[in-house]
Amino acid sequence: xxxxxxxxxxxxxxxxxxxxxxxxxxxxxxxxxxxxxxxxxxxxxxxxxxxxxxxxxxxxxxxxxxxxxxxxxxxxxxxxxxxxxxxxxxxxxxxxxxxxxxxxxxxxxxxxxxxxxxxxxxxxxxxxxxxxxxxxxxxxxxxxxxxxxxxxxxxxxxxxxxxxxxxxxxxxxxxxxxxxxxxxxxxxxxxxxxxxxxxxxxxxxxxxxxxxxxxxxxxxxxxxxxxxxxxxxxxxxx
Numbered sequence: 001x002x003x004x005x006x007x008x009x010x011x012x013x014x015x016x017x018x019x020x021x022x023x024x025x026x027x028x029x030x031x032x033x034x035x036x037x038x039x040x041x042x043x044x045x046x047x048x049x050x051x052x053x054x055x056x057x058x059x060x061x062x063x064x065x066x067x068x069x070x071x072x073x074x075x076x077x078x079x080x081x082x083x084x085x086x087x088x089x090x091x092x093x094x095x096x097x098x099x100x101x102x103x104x105x106x107x108x109x110x111x112x113x114x115x116x117x118x119x120x121x122x123x124x125x126x127x128x129x130x131x132x133x134x135x136x137x138x139x140x141x142x143x144x145x146x147x148x149x150x151x152x153x154x155x156x157x158x159x160x161x162x163x164x165x166x167x168x169x170x171x172x173x174x175x176x177x178x179x180x181x182x183x184x185x186x187x188x189x190x191x192x193x194x195x196x197x198x199x200x201x202x203x204x205x206x207x208x209x210x211x212x213x214x215x216x217x218x219x220x221x222x223x224x225x226x227x228x229x230x231x232x233x234x235x236x237x238x
Contacts, residue, residue: 002028007057013219015056020167023206025081071098078160097161101168113223122230137187147192166197
């Protein structure tokens, strides 16, 4: 029997952070299909394993604990699996990094697709996206990060902050080379960290498996279609 049950769409988007943390810690999980997720979402909140609006949802089999919301799940896994340094400052900074990543996803998808990307809208957004990259770069530099060595919060080994950061930029950059180029140009230390953490064997295996399962898909739906139109079209940035 696996260690966890996991409910998330068959996409490498918000749920990929949770998959990465579990994979890095050597934990096993069962993923539930789209039909099961939709059925769970239709239940009355009192009948759900945890009252929630949308996935990800993680259920820990050993304890029965159920959690929703990516940042909450990531912080719990970090605490319970030894991936967060045992001091209040780094715990708070880890939460800050995870919430920053969640915010970047919201902005890149225009708040879950409330609007669609146009070339003009994307061009106007680029300085803000670069600013997010530089926020991560500044965090790492304050803790001694270089492209070749170190971690985001100065811990001896990669933790939640590093895994979440790498998953954010690696997943996005692999599917949208223009974003990868922006990261390399504007946040080289962060880009180096992203590559190094992504190359950890368990995470490299997860990336390959995700490619096999999801192909080039990222966030899905019309919002991904509009992203591809502005980022991958022949006349777009590349």
